[in-house]
Amino acid sequence: MAFKLSLPEFKLPGKKAEGTNRESKGAACSALPVSGGLSVTRKIRLLSGSLVVFFTVAAAAAYINSREADYTARYLTQSGKLLMLSQRLAKDAQLSALGDASAFQALVQSKENFAGILRLLDKGDGSLPATGGAAREVLNELMVSANRTLSDVQALEEGRLGLVTLGATVAGIEATNAEFRNLTQGLIESASDAQKKQAIRFALSTERVAKDTARALAADVSLEQLAALGIEAAAAEESLAALPAADPAVQRLAVLFEPYRNNIKILNAQSPGLVKAKSAAKSISGNIDLVLAKSQRLIDAYQSGMAARISGPVAVLAGMLVLLQLLVLAKVYLNDSHQRAEEAENSNRRNQAAIQRLMNELSELAEGDLTVRATVSEGITGAIADAVNYTTEELRKLVARIMVAADQMGHATRQAEQISKGLLEAAQKQAGEIRKAGESVQLMAGSIREVDSSAIKATEVGQRTLAATELGSRAVRNTIAGMDGIREQIQETSKRIKRLGESSQEIGEIVDLISDITELTNVLALNAAIQAVSAGEAGRGFSVVAEEVQRLAERSAEATKQIGALVKTIQGDTQDAIAAMEKSTLGVVEGAKLSDVAGQSLKEIEQVSKELASLINGISMSTQIQTDMAGKVAHAMRNILQITQQATDGTRLTANSVAQLTNLSADLKGSVAGFKL
């Protein structure tokens, strides 16, 4: 069924497939030139490579050009300075030779700067390379002359002390000259003959010294001149010594002459350096022109070196080549894309034809013939045809399996029908059994209820027993308390009786005393009677009294005897009473003990009846739970019965469904039979 429906859908995407084909053609465009236009890719790649190379060269050349221009500018600056410094050196050397102290300082400064620049040009430093090329030779020549000049400057510097002293001497002589001359003139006029001669000699010597020193300063100097100066100075000193020292003019002269002498001494000591310095100064002024000329040449050489650099033109050339490469690249790319478009159209046409053929082959498959096979070609439809063939084969196997399964299903449904019939009978029997069981459970619940009511009655009886035992134990407690009271009273009574016994004892003692007294009275009475008898007639009255006394004594003795007997009896009775009391106390204690035991027993009875009550309560609760459970069981039985009836109904329905299933399997078989395998 599905195949009939899917067929129109299958044709519609045919046109859509052209769209997708076109896209695939676009993808093929990049693939096609791979076989035919490999050279184009290589060309583009080559052109791009050379483009990059030229661009790099141009950039490098521009960079180098810029750096060298910078260097040359700095070389020119430095060599200009060199020119200026050499001129200043010449001027300072001239001034220094005349003994100017400040010119020496300037000279030293200029020399150091000069030497520094030369070193920079020769060796270079961190930011500036050493001079090279054509300028190098000129520089070497300059270095020779410059070094000579520098060594001269060094020599001049070493003679500095001499030159400065010479200058100072000349200045001092010029300053004091007029005064000196006046003084010597005065001396010459005022002095005696001998002294006049000495004064003249002194004046001549000093004049000569002044002249010689001025000459030594202005012009060349030689060792001989300096020696002559020393001799003249010595002569002048000698003449000064010959002059009278007391003269104030002579003293003033000596004072003025003192610096002369000292300076001339220093000059003599410095004479070799002085001579060398003078000659060095001369050499400098002779040499400096050469140095100037060479410096000029060095500047020229740097300028010409700048003009001769090749990096500028190289950069321009490389730039032009880069532009050319770009033009060629554009041309190659345009040609290539044009060719690709043509090839894509051809391939599209071929693909359409192949698809038409595949559609024709597949139309038979739609009729239900699964034996049909599509042609497998090398074109784009080849893979599709192969896939369709594979699908058809799998479909054929599937339909065959469905047929076998439908057969098996028919067989199984028949068996299921029989089984469900058996099930139905079993379920009906089960329902009957469950109904009987439910009735039994109801009966059981009734009997449990009876047990429950008995248990409740038993609980009441137990409660009553408990109350009774409580009353009993209270009575026993009261009895015990009463017994205790009795015992105490008996003990009290016993104490009193004992005291009574003790009192009767005392009475007995007193009676004994009375008895003794009576006895004595008796004896007294007898004696009195005897005396009365012996008295004869006179004692007659007295004898009557004595007789009476005697008789009374006898009577009281009788009475005391009776009292003693009574007291004895009382004592015996009290003893008996005490013994009886003790016995009864013991009896009371025994009774209390027995009542205690009785109380204990009652307590136990109470405990037991409480336990009994709780047990009966437990039984009652259990029976209630049982009643509930029985009710639940009955309910559950009813539910089971209901469920069993539902199950019976379900089984019946299942039997019906199985019958329908049999029909359905027959239908399935019929529908699959349409396929040709």
Add this chain to the structure above:
Amino acid sequence: MSKRLNLREFQQDLIDRMQAKGRAGDQISTLGVQIAEQNWLVDMLDVSGVLPLPPLSVAPLTKPWFLGVINVRGMLYGVSDLAAYQQKGKASGAAANRVLLVAERHAFNAALLVDRVLGLRNARLWAQSEVDGQVQYHDEQGNFWHKLDIVGLLGRPDFLQISA
């Protein structure tokens, strides 16, 4: 104890009897004593006093019936147990034993120990009988009484010979 004495009556009775005694001149003169369970009558004129047995000073080497010497108000008396003397046992030694002092007119410092003194007895009205030369009396209650002849006793040599 109901027989209480009336003092006034007693006094009246006593005075009456004294007067009667004075008129009649009749006087009881015998004393009843008991020696070895036998009743004896003693003439009160032969006796100067009756007293309980005072402390005895035992005299050695004497007859068994001579018990010793006693001191009564500064006078010494020799005590003789009459029961022992009559060879009828011994005096009971109870508190009721009494010593009879022989009258001073006999000038004989002797004391006689008897079991007890029964009191004054008027034997004139009692019946008399002679048994073995001795006078016996019967009182109203039917008891027999012997007559103790103290003078005769004092004259007997075995009584006077006390040394053993």
